[in-house]
Amino acid sequence: MAGSQIQSEIDFEAEGRQTGYLRVPHSVHRSAYGWIPVPVTMIRNGAGPTLIVTAGVHGDEYEGQIAVADLAHRLRPAEIRGRLILLPMLNAPACEAGLRVSPLDDGNLNRLYPGDPLGTPSQMIAHYHETVLLPMADYAVDLHSGGTSLHYPATLLYGPAHSPGEKAGLRLLRDAFDLPYAWVFTGGGGRASTARTAMGAANRAGVINVMVELGGAGRICPEVLALTERGLRRILHAVGMLPGYAPDARRGTRALHAKGTVPAHDAGLFEPLKGLADPVSEGEVVARIHRPDTPDAMPVAVTSPFGGIVLALRPMAQVRRGDALFQIAADIP
Template sequence: MSSDLRPSPVSVTVDFEAEGVQHGFLRLPYSRDDAAWGSVMIPVTVVKNGDGPTALLTGANHGDEYEGPIALFELARSLAAADVAGRVIIVPAMNQPAFAAGTRTSPIDRGNLNRSFPGRPDGTVTEKIADYFQRVLLPMADVVLDFHSGGKTLDFLPFCAAHILPDKAQEAEAFRLVRAFGAPYSVKMLEIDAVGMYDTAAEDMGKVFVTTELGGGGTASARTAGIALDGCRNLLRAAGILQGAVEERATQWLDMPDGSCFTFAEDAGLIRFCADLGDRVAKGQVVAMIYPVGRTGVDPVVLRASRGGLFTARHFPGLVKPGDCVAVISDEIGG
């Protein structure tokens, strides 16, 4: 549990209750070799217009994922208070140290922000960031949209997702907003490691939580960046925060019902995929082969699909290690 023995060391240069548009920073003191009285400066925008729900929009929870930051820096630049009923809090790069370094985890403490909740006000830099979101920002929010993509080690079909939850009203609202987001694919998502996640922290507070996986490979394309920005605006419209009608888009619903959706490498080597993202594969079909790279003339290790379905995600780039997730196969279902 997040410590309540001391306040968060993070200070903020905006007023979350003030009307209008404000741009500022979450400032976290960080003493280091090149700045004894230095700080981590996390950009934040607040747009408020009267009463209404609050949306908390976040990107770069992992620092090598770019669709979210692109969409949110653009939204922060362009969103007018007159277009909003309620409040929008935009943090394009919540793990700013990782974002600046282009790495999944923080270069300061190697912390994975999305496994650091609820955080600690007296912990590492990553734990202090998590604590501020846990105790200050998440309680303000009604709706949370946290952008993700595959980063440097995964590549996804572009999808928006929410989780199956014990609270069915909370779950239904999350999936309503997933549908409104309008990504090419929409997923009922299974997490293989949910401990310490931002998702779990928000959902445990009763917040409506929506996330994405919008490509990967440590870059963003014109298509995936566009999906992120258009989807974000659609979600805000559906939540009653942004003026205008939701722009309806076709989406294919997917389900990840259990652990058989995931295929993991048990050997290191060079991976050759035998199916591409978006292909339909059968149970037992060869989806990849791993070639040992220490010598020639050795047969590759064959990886077969544990279930039939749609090839949804794959390892990126070409070399794998034991334990790497190399493929995800989902069920195609009705919305």
């Protein structure tokens, strides 16, 4: 496969702090030799691990974009040991449009890895991330949220370990981020991963990595943003990159397995009867879908096929058949 067509304004081997763009070539009517700017900051100071933090893989997920940009503004080389690479808007066209997918190619970046160096803009970004950036890293953190159509509590996601070193590294990141919930995958991962996600790309590169879901609903939750900014600094300290930081006491994380989603089977207006983290019994009525356009139509009861707790909730009232209303998770026994 051909090498990446993306050019970096950053010298990833240089010391100090640099800001600039990854230049994604994009020839269009208004700009024959144009390029898409993907913002990047690198801070490097001597020997130490490399941590890559990404946000904006989906453009309507905002908490991570703010947290990564804030870290890029505030940290200075003298404060850290090693190399920190920060990408607050990895799918920059989607972020600028406030959309889950890129308006340029309808690309859902988190379903396109390992990408294509000669493909669409989203495919080129996926390829560069997997083949150029991630091989530099010891650790990676990918920040997401529920976007416009879902809302999560602050939740860490990670897969199974495939070696004692990976197990220790994942435990280190989990305890350092110290979010209220963790969604633990039971399979996959490792260098043989076939997942077309950023997490799959990091696994194939042998990088110890976690993903997070941070709020959503198309807005900024101040409490979740504060947890995110706290967690990133705690991770930097835990991996030995922020020695001067004094972390507060760990609060603890509730580990969960996802059971599945509860979909809408009817179009109408969604009335949830459960909130985030509420307990749910199998077969329990968790919502009603109303049809005010049909005078004699009674609300349709929505039951959960799973027992557990509500891990994610649709914040939008209008629903169509097939929309996810809830995600249900249960404690790991």
